[in-house]
Amino acid sequence: MTTAKDEDARRAPQPRQSVWLRQVPGQRRRTSAAGAGNLDRERIVTAAVQLLDSEGEAQFSMRRLAADLKVTPMSVYWYVNCKDDLLEFALDAVVGRIRLPGTSAGFDWQDDLLALAVAWRHTMIAHPWALGCYAKYVGIGPHSVRFSLRVQDILARSPIPEALRPTALSAVFRFMYGFTSLESLGTARGQAVGSGTDEPTAVRDFARGLTWLVTGMSTEMTIRP
Template sequence: MAGGKQTSNPRTSVWLSGKSAAAPRRRDDQGNLDRERIVAATIRLLDAEGLEKFSMRRLATELGVTAMSVYWYVDNKDDLLEYALDEICSEMALPDLSDEDADWRDQLRGLAEAYRRTLAAHPWASRLLGRFLNL
């Protein structure tokens, strides 16, 4: 403890926590709620309203379920935000590493441009990139 400030352990990634990465099979009463739908709604809300206004209660309202229903699919808000970050990062086109004729500088430039497009499309993501281990 330096200067009276407690240091906390860094957060473990949802992907490295040792829990099963598979989404639970439980469904809501109407049979239309799953982790993919929850993550998609999370991204829509974050894009529309930003990170500051996002809440699990607001997400549940958007999905037409109770807030507790969402917790059958994600353990907590941080895990959900990490899933959302992972989902938008999966939109980035990666260089074809098998193309031996490709110039690495062009590949790196293309990756940087894809990264920038993703961050421009999802402004909330830049704040999360430093908070979550991006796999």
């Protein structure tokens, strides 16, 4: 017998599952779709990133994207189920644009972590809408996983015990995300009143703050009995 509680639970909105946890369709083509031409998911994601860069997420819509691609909205939905799925694809595509630096000459884990973080910041500043997507979606796409594994490889060379590395990884990302999000907001406000951004100062402050954080981690591990 179905109770009122069961019925309420059935009607309650279900948590959205990441597109990366579902079976992602391949690069399908549908020549029968009106105006679709050589449309595929890669082309859609590339166009979505361009539109998000120029208009921001607030102005982004599937209808506007379809117009830019010169196809019908239904043609776009043949390759992506919904706007949220497309934003997840776009976020991972942007993470894939991060230029992962090579290992430093001295194999210094702090130098390597700083270089990787600076590269991440540079890409996020170029695509500020992606910062908002980080807050809404689980970053587990292939490029995001590659970036995370790179950070883990660097931390494996640090004095931080393996059991504490997830905490260290979380602390580093929270700094990167928090600093860059506030910087992006400040840049947007400055642009609204015709004020520019001092990029060298921003990079210096970002690097200095992260260095303080990482140095503190290293020092704690050194003095810990």
